[in-house]
Amino acid sequence: MFRQIFIVSALNFKSLTSRFWQSMVIVVGLAATIGVMLSMLSMSAGMREAVVNAGNPNRAIVVSKGADSEGQSSITRAMAPLITDAPGIARDKDGKPLADRELTMGIPVLRRDGSTGSTTMRGLSDKGPGVRPEIRIVQGRMFQPGRRELIVGVGAQVMFQQMQVGDTVILPDGKWPIVGVFTSGDTLEGQMIGDSETLLTSTHKTNYNTVLVRLASQDTLDAFKKALTTNPALSVTVERHSDWYNRIAGRQTFTLALLGYIVGTVMAIGALFGCLNTMYSAVSTRGREIATLRALGYGAFPVAVSVILEAVLLSVAGALIGALIAWSLYDGKQSLFNNSIFHLSVSPTQFKLGIIWAVVVALLGGLLPSIRAARRPVVEALRAT
Amino acid sequence: MRYLPLIWAAVMRKPTRAILTLLSVTVAFTLFGLMIGLNATFDMVAEKARADRIFTWPRFGGNGVPVAVARQVAAIPGVKAVTAMNFLPGYVQDPKNQVFVLMVDQNVASVFGDYGVSPEQWNMVLKDRTGIVMSRIQAQRWNKKIGDTFTMVSKQIKRADGKTGWDFKVLAIVDDIPQAGNGFIFGNYDYIDKAKPLADQGKVNEVDILADDPASSAAVAERIDRKFANSATPMQTITEKLARSGNDFGGLDIKKITRGVALAGMFMVLFLTGNGIAESVRERFAEFATLKTIGFSDRAVTIMVVLESALPCILGAALGVGIAAVLARQIPKLMPSGFGMPLPTMSPMVLVWAAASAFLVALLSAALPILRLRQMDIASALSGRT
Numbered sequence: 001m002f003r004q005i006f007i008v009s010a011l012n013f014k015s016l017t018s019r020f021w022q023s024m025v026i027v028v029g030l031a032a033t034i035g036v037m038l039s040m041l042s043m044s045a046g047m048r049e050a051v052v053n054a055g056n057p058n059r060a061i062v063v064s065k066g067a068d069s070e071g072q073s074s075i076t077r078a079m080a081p082l083i084t085d086a087p088g089i090a091r092d093k094d095g096k097p098l099a100d101r102e103l104t105m106g107i108p109v110l111r112r113d114g115s116t117g118s119t120t121m122r123g124l125s126d127k128g129p130g131v132r133p134e135i136r137i138v139q140g141r142m143f144q145p146g147r148r149e150l151i152v153g154v155g156a157q158v159m160f161q162q163m164q165v166g167d168t169v170i171l172p173d174g175k176w177p178i179v180g181v182f183t184s185g186d187t188l189e190g191q192m193i194g195d196s197e198t199l200l201t202s203t204h205k206t207n208y209n210t211v212l213v214r215l216a217s218q219d220t221l222d223a224f225k226k227a228l229t230t231n232p233a234l235s236v237t238v239e240r241h242s243d244w245y246n247r248i249a250g251r252q253t254f255t256l257a258l259l260g261y262i263v264g265t266v267m268a269i270g271a272l273f274g275c276l277n278t279m280y281s282a283v284s285t286r287g288r289e290i291a292t293l294r295a296l297g298y299g300a301f302p303v304a305v306s307v308i309l310e311a312v313l314l315s316v317a318g319a320l321i322g323a324l325i326a327w328s329l330y331d332g333k334q335s336l337f338n339n340s341i342f343h344l345s346v347s348p349t350q351f352k353l354g355i356i357w358a359v360v361v362a363l364l365g366g367l368l369p370s371i372r373a374a375r376r377p378v379v380e381a382l383r384a385t
Numbered sequence: 386m387r388y389l390p391l392i393w394a395a396v397m398r399k400p401t402r403a404i405l406t407l408l409s410v411t412v413a414f415t416l417f418g419l420m421i422g423l424n425a426t427f428d429m430v431a432e433k434a435r436a437d438r439i440f441t442w443p444r445f446g447g448n449g450v451p452v453a454v455a456r457q458v459a460a461i462p463g464v465k466a467v468t469a470m471n472f473l474p475g476y477v478q479d480p481k482n483q484v485f486v487l488m489v490d491q492n493v494a495s496v497f498g499d500y501g502v503s504p505e506q507w508n509m510v511l512k513d514r515t516g517i518v519m520s521r522i523q524a525q526r527w528n529k530k531i532g533d534t535f536t537m538v539s540k541q542i543k544r545a546d547g548k549t550g551w552d553f554k555v556l557a558i559v560d561d562i563p564q565a566g567n568g569f570i571f572g573n574y575d576y577i578d579k580a581k582p583l584a585d586q587g588k589v590n591e592v593d594i595l596a597d598d599p600a601s602s603a604a605v606a607e608r609i610d611r612k613f614a615n616s617a618t619p620m621q622t623i624t625e626k627l628a629r630s631g632n633d634f635g636g637l638d639i640k641k642i643t644r645g646v647a648l649a650g651m652f653m654v655l656f657l658t659g660n661g662i663a664e665s666v667r668e669r670f671a672e673f674a675t676l677k678t679i680g681f682s683d684r685a686v687t688i689m690v691v692l693e694s695a696l697p698c699i700l701g702a703a704l705g706v707g708i709a710a711v712l713a714r715q716i717p718k719l720m721p722s723g724f725g726m727p728l729p730t731m732s733p734m735v736l737v738w739a740a741a742s743a744f745l746v747a748l749l750s751a752a753l754p755i756l757r758l759r760q761m762d763i764a765s766a767l768s769g770r771t
Contacts, residue, residue, distance in 0.1 A: 021663065025656050032653040036646050043637070066549070068480060071446075072541050106446040108621050116623065172445060172619055203445050204617060251480065255726065263646055266416045270650065273409035274657045280401055281664065337637055 004302035005309075008293060012286075012310050019285065023314050025278045029271035030318030030361065031325070034354040037264030038326035041353075042344040043337065044257035048249045050342035054186035055245030057218050058090075059131065062211040062228065065235045069248065070104045075208045079234055083211045088224030090214040092130050098214035100127040103196045105203065107169070110161040117336070119156060122188070123196030123208075131214050135188065140165040140180030145195045148173070148202065151180040153189035155341035158334050173202040190341025212241070256337070268361055275365025279311050283373040290373055291381030300374035307373050311366030312359055319358035323351045388685070392693050395665060406661050407697045407704075410746075413650040414705025414739060415712070420643035420650075421738055422713060422729025427639060429563045429730060434629035436599035437465075438496065439606050441622040442591045449588035450618040458592050461612060463605040465597045466495035469589040471577045473551065475539030477527060484527075484537050486517065486553075490574040496593045499562070502571065506557040514576040516556040522568030522728070524558045525717045531555055545582045564629070566727025568717070592620075603627075651742055654701075659750035662694040666754035673758055674766035687755050694754075695747035702743035706731065 016023055062083050063073035075083070084099035092098055103123030111117045126145045129135060143149045150169055157163040168175035169192065176194065183189060196208065215221055225238040239247075283290070290303055327346040335344050396403050441458065443450050455469040470493075473486040489497075494507045502518055510516045519529060529535055535553040553572060561568055578586050594609070596602035606622040613620040666673070673686060712719075713729040 021660050025660050028656040029653050032649040036649045039645070040642070066540050068540060108444060116621075172617070254481065259726070263416065266412060266419075267650060267653065270409050270412035270416070270653060273405045273412065274653070277402055277405040277409070277657065277661070280405070335637075 001299070001302065004298050005305050008298060008302045008306040009309050011289070011293075012306050013313070015286065015289070016310070019282055022278050022281060025274050026271075026311065026314040026362075026365075027318035027321065029274040030315045030358050031322035033264060033267040033271045033322065033361075034319040034357060035322030035325045036267055037260055037357070038323050038346050038350050038354055039330055040260035040263055041257065041350060042326065042330045042346045043335065044253035044260060045347060045350060046335065046342045046345035047253050047256070047337060047340065049345050049347075050187045050340070051245050051249040051252065052242070054184075054188065055240075055242035057240055057242045058215055059241035060213050060215055060221055060224055060238055061241050061244050062213070062236050062238050063209075065237050067237065068251075070102070070209045071106075073209050075101065075211055075236070077206065077208075079236070080208060080211060082231060082234055083228060083236070084213070086224055086227040088216055088220035088222075088227070090216045092127075096127070098127060098130045100125050100131045100212050101196060101208040102128075102210045102212055103199055103205070104209045105199075105205075107171075107192070109156075109163075111336075112159060112161060114161075117160070119160065119341075120191040121150075121199065122191050122193045123199040124193055125196050128193075128196075131212050132184070132188075134184045134186070135182050135193075136184070137180050137182050140178075142180055143194055146198060147195065148176045148198055149179045150176050150192050150194045151182050152178050152192050153341070154181060154183050155189035155334060156191060157181060159190065159336050159341055171199075171202045172204065176202075187340050187342065190336070252340070264357065268357060272361050272365050275311060275315065275361055276368065278314075279307060279366050279369035280372070282310070283307060283369045286373075287376065287381045291376070291378045294378045295382065304370035304374040307370035308363065308366035311362040311369075315358035315362035315365075316355055319354040320351075323354045327351075388689050388692065392689060392696065395669065395689075395693050396696055398665070398668075402661060402664075403697065406657060407701050409657050410654050410697050410701025411704045411708065413654040414702045414743070415708045416650045416705075417647045417702075417739060417742065418706040418709025418731065418735060419713065419729050420647040421735045422709060422731050423643050423727070424640055425730045425732040425735050426563070426566055426727045428734075429732065430566060430629050430727070433563045434625045435499070435564075436624060436626040437596045437602050438625040439594040439596060439602055439609070439622060440591060440625065440628065441594065441606075441609050441620045444613075444619040444621040448585060449590045450620070452587050452589050454613070454618055454620070455589060455592045457612070458594060458609060461605065461608050463597050463601050463608065464594050466492060466595040467592060468492035468496045469574070469592050471574055471588070472590045473537075473539055473572065473577055474541050475537045475551070477535075477537050484523075484570070486537070486551075486570045486572045488572045488574045488577040493571070496595045500565075500569070500571075501559045501562055502557070503559075506559065509556045510571060510573055513554065513556060514573050514579075515553050517553045517570055517572045518557040518559060519555055519570050520559055520561045520565065520568040522561050522717050523570050524555070524568075526568070529555050529558075531558055542577065542580075543582060543585065544580045546580070551580075563730075564625075647742075651746060654698075655746050655749060658694060658698060658746060659753070661697075662690065662750050663754050665693065666690060666758065670761070670766050674761060674763045677761075677763055678767065683759050686758055690755050690758065691747065691751045694751040695744065698743040698747040698750075699740075702739045706736065706739045 062075065064075060067073035080101050084097050089097040089099050105121050106118045107121040109117050109119050137151065138154065143151050152163045163178065165178055165181060167178050169178065215224065221240055228234055228236055228238050293303065323346065330344040331346040333344045335342060449471065452469055455467050458464060459467040469490050471488040473488055475484060476482050477484055491511055494504060506518050510518050517535060524530065527535060533555045535555055537551050538549050539551060540549055596605045602624045606624055609620060609622040676686060709729065710731040713731065716728050
């Protein structure tokens with residue numbers, strides 16, 4: 001039986017060249033479908049990667065109870081020491097807890113195209129570099145605590161104007177110079193960072209937004225969480241930093257991902273009709289050939305399987321071409337969405353997704369024609385001209 | 386049109402092929418309609434945006450600025466009317482169902498008079514603290530009619546009583562306007578203001594201005610920025626025209642994306658229809674030879690092939706754009722409410738583009754078969770030797 005399937009399929013593929021343009025309908029249909037879908041999904045996938053990279057299982061974030069974003073959260077000066085003195089936090093070489101009171105705020109910037117956008121200004125204290133060791137200065141120097149100066153991410157430099165060392169940023173109390181440029185491999189690269197206390201004074205604010213701590217180990221989260229949630233003086237939510245980002249990444253990428261899947265589905269339906277058309281036509285062109293095989297004793301099942309196999313092969317080839325086009329056009333390209341900067345991504349996971357879609361389209365598009373091929377009476381097919 | 390029976394016979398020679406081709410073209414044009422329709426919406430928003438309306442908000446975000454800022458703005462030369470609003474962001478039931486209510490003060494009609502809300506309806510909302518007026522898109526999304534209660538949760542806005550829920554009463558439902566592609570909800574400023582803790586009261590998130598003269602509104606915007614630049618409340622000011630001029634969706638160039646998708650769809654059907662017509666002509670090569678023998682000119686044969694190729698394209702385009710128009714109206718119902726895209730509009734330009742694309746696909750599909758027919762050697766074609 002498998003020998004029969006193999007022989008009939010081999011025969012099919014040998015005759016593919018004579019049906020080249022017809023077969024190209026399937027290949028092009030799937031290439032267009034998967035190319036477009038993965039291009040669109042490269043946005044949500046890239047954004048998810050950038051956000052998820054920012055979350056570290058060794059860190060915990062403390063926000064005011066129920067807050068869904070850093071901006072919504074507010075930690076008062078009175079609460080902060082209660083949090084940073086809790087157990088479970090890693091300590092630096094001086095024995096001080098590696099916990100940082102962070103500040104985030106929106107700040108208007110000029111995009112490359114001249115339009116007005118906004119990015120996040122983040123305030124860190126002298127503990128900041130210890131809690132976020134991934135921040136590396138690549139040009140200039142780190143900002144000094146207590147001074148009105150900033151560092152900018154490499155992403156912000158690409159997307160916005162006036163982001164070079166020596167440029168200035170207007171804050172409520174005047175111009176702050178940019179003294180350094182950093183990389184961090186996550187969403188922070190699209191932001192600016194300064195000293196939190198100095199920023200609080202400058203913007204007439206009194207509260208921090210969040211407290212970010214480095215855990216002594218991944219397992220100390222529970223002890224840390226328990227200490228904070230049982231303290232009646234605090235009303236906060238504690239979450240592992242990676243979990244926090246996973247949760248908000250889902251919400252941020254929702255619209256884009258949904259849009260990608262909708263467009264992908266509609267195009268796949270179009271490609272499916274094309275696939276049906278091609279396979280029906282292939283089955284009818286090869287009617288006599290199939291009938292001859294059947295007359296020689298080949299079963300109906302191997303014939304049907306060979307038709308579906310052909311559809312799968314052509315579809316997957318198309319999907320791979322489409323995925324490769326999407327990958328070469330967009331993978332790694334820097335982009336901006338809702339004030340966060342990230343790199344578009346067409347990853348192996350998405351190649352897999354494209355292939356799965358192609359196989360589904362091929363199975364649906366090959367099934368009916370394969371049944372027709374298998375059920376056609378041999379005598380009638382042999383007589384047909 | 387005497388060729389019509391011939392063309393119909395040619396198309397229906399293989400009904401399965403004809404129907405599948407039509408379905409595929411229809412699907413591609415549904416996508417085309419939705420994508421180019423989305424473009425049309427962005428164009429319309431940019432075109433309808435008012436040059437004389439100006440928005441200003443706190444440059445460095447935060448909890449808002451004292452309501453006194455609105456009075457200071459009103460005193461700036463060139464300003465005709467001023468209204469202040471607070472934002473109530475939140476969700477309905479699940480954080481995915483995001484919603485945004487604009488809480489407006491008694492001057493709203495003087496700046497947003499073109500939003501399709503009648504003076505009586507504004508009055509109802511301004512008199513009833515928990516009253517809201519919804520546009521149709523929003524009413525459809527939350528399944529509300531006049532008299533219903535609308536409840537939302539906001540974690541961003543702190544209430545004095547510690548609650549996160551906000552109850553509203555739907556007092557009026559009005560038509561949507563192109564400037565607000567996602568619909569709108571207006572509520573009463575006093576409701577949000579008095580619900581806040583005392584320290585947070587008397588603040589506004591945005592001040593909206595109508596300028597005396599559209600031509601001078603950019604200058605007025607600059608004047609506002611300058612006035613507050615060195616104050617405790619620096620402001621960020623922009624005219625509505627400028628704010629809505631880009632094809633901007635959170636920083637993405639939406640036009641480039643939608644055009645790319647529409648083009649990919651067209652490319653896909655081009656292969657399908659091109660292949661279909663080539664096959665059909667190949668199968669009937671001898672028939673075409675006969676037609677030529679009995680006196681059909683090259684031109685007549687060309688027209689027949691073009692029409693045969695155009696039939697599924699034009700029909701599919703019409704059906705597809707029709708389906709897109711129906712789908713576009715249903716988007717608020719079909720999509721989860723966190724889906725913050727404006728609705729596609731089937732403007733005349735969309736129809737023109739669809740028709741032009743359909744003809745182009747038909748012509749390109751028919752080109753090669755026509756070339757073959759023109760160069761055919763009638764004698765050998767008739768004897769079936771090709």
